[in-house]
Amino acid sequence: MAVTRPSIALVDCNNFYVSCERVFNPKLNNKPVLVLSNNDGCVIARSQEVKDLGIKMGVPWFKIQTLVKHHNIVVFSSNYTLYADMSNRVMQIISHFSPNQEIYSIDECFLDLTGFQHLNLIDHGQRIRATIKQFVGLPVCVGIGASKTQAKLANHLAKKRPAFEGVCDFNTLEPEGLDRLFSEIEVGEVWGVGSRTKKRLAELSIHTVLDLKKSSPKVLRKQFSVVMERTVRELNGESCIPLEEVAPPKEQLICSRSFGAPVFSLIDLTQAVITYTTRAAEKLRQQKSVAALVYVFIETNRFKVNEPQYNNGLLVPLPEPGNDTRLLVGAALTGLKRIYKPGFAYKKAGIMLNDLSCADAKQKGLFEDAELQAHSKSLMQAIDKINGIMGSGTIKFTGEGLKKRWQAKAERKTPAYTTRIDEIPIAYAIG
């Protein structure tokens, strides 16, 4: 019996952040729209119209202000609350199309469709597209191949070439047809080939995807790494990177932001550090881990070369590994007090939780008080639950401060349309 080739799909939302904004502001359809990164720093999402104007990903916002005015580009601060909810909806919908799903990022996931080959997979892909479009209003493209690397590339074509109508399945193509297609794509589009790798490949006369596919995996392994060898095998239709259906728990958690305006005082820095630690502690409990070390750091703006500079960080060990916000905040603030120096204009602060391990497998400490531990656990569970239902920050530590002068700029942020009852969209009944 012939072994069937795997069919791996990559479902990827088109211009995800911009598309989310358009669902709730239909006025923005067919208009140039872009979304800025945290703190309104640089461009992180562009509508097709903005791409066509030649505005690149990652350009600082201040550099394109004249273009924005000239072309009436609509500019938003990022609304991660909205994007995360829309992402959860999309991933849920997609999960109905295959039991094997790997959520790869906020706007893309892999699906194993190997068991569905009795269906026409292009039709199946079109059904996925139509369902997501109808249910949540977001456009997606589907790429299918015999490996994850092929699926990524197929998705790229599904997006770029209108002839595919949003779904491209390499498994339906004859080998010659696939090679011809590969010869038309430059090698930089391959998953995992960055600009530096691309330069090095060019020195070996590898310019197109086909060049890379025809290369010897063994030779490339010597020149590059085992990762490159896998990429070549995957391009040849050999699936080497399995689907990771359950994301492995993170080994460290970072929470840091740039401030909206420079911060001078220890009080403001303390508020920021408590806020970030609280957020990281929530994430820590979500993945059911405990941390053993807390790293806290503060930085001045290194781009302002004429201003006095000071960057410092400190690793603070906890008496016992834990995930109680109070414990982590205590450690972070101990560190902050040690490294803080007055007289500097701080631009950024952050914390990192290190040496994470599974909360259940945690060894009982010598001086641990079981009753205190149980109390801590139920308190944290209660806080997480209330914040989960009533919105994050409903219950918080007063040290976070109520007015956050240092908070990142988000001057053009749209409402939390789907997660806060007082911010839901208006349905007009006036015409």
Place this chain on the structure above:
Amino acid sequence: MPDILETLLPVFGSAVSAGFPSPADDYIESRIDMNEYLIQHKEATFFLRVQGDSMNQLGILDGDLLVVDRSIPVEVGNIVIAAIDGEFTVKQFALSEGNPILKAANPAYKDISIDPDGDLEIWGVVRWAIHKLWP
């Protein structure tokens, strides 16, 4: 005389309740969950707030909370959210001489015909209008 086998029996230290078990034990059901009742397709359901009086006669009032499901196909007679000139509007989807139109439920407002090439999109079907009676 038969041998008597010595068997070690565990001694339970806790009290045993000698009363009747609760007669309701067999009848316990989970409490009514409004989420389940109001929302059939949770991925496709959104909430919107009514502003205005043009749907009064169908009992959809200013300030009501609308439960909107995008997953169900629109049928004649449904209350819908339409995006007209980029703004969300609540209307009734109807036919007039075979042509689809959007109707208000208030004689003060005119019908809107749906031009297939126009800038009008049916955004979702309203399943519920929730009206608050007590502050």
